[in-house]
Amino acid sequence: MNARFVRVAETGRKTFDITVDGLVTQVAEGDTLMVALLTTQDTLRDSEFGDGRRAGFCLMGACQDCWVWTMQGERVRACTTSAAPGMSIVTRIAFVGEGVWPRIGT
Structure with a gap:
């Protein structure tokens, strides 16, 4: 999978893990x-x-x-929410239970 953003500076920041759609990924301190x-x-x-x-x-x-x-079903804005160690984020409708993700127009 190709990344849309490429980190060209600040590559020495400490990293931590978050889970995205069930997969663990590395995040740099200070990232949204x-x-x-x-x-x-x-x-x-x-x-x-x-x-x-x-x-x-x-x-x-x-x-x-x-x-x-x-x-946990909390809706957050990715652009203004700081990543934190241990976060578990869902970006795909298929990975959440009924009633968590709004199903507008389906």
Whole structure:
């Protein structure tokens, strides 16, 4: 899988693990979830409108295009939420239970 973001600086920061869709991935200290996700994959999340995968848009918390979910069902903006050790994030509808991910238009 190709990453959408490429880290070209600050490569010496400490790293920690988070889980994304059941897979453990390395995250650098200070990364937002958006940076953490898009440095390891080419898309951010499934669209709740059924039109495929999304990659965020505004990068500042205004456009509503970067929502992801925690395994506990909490909805968070990936562009403004700091990654934390041990987080478990869901970006694909198929990996969450009924009632967690909004199913608009399906």
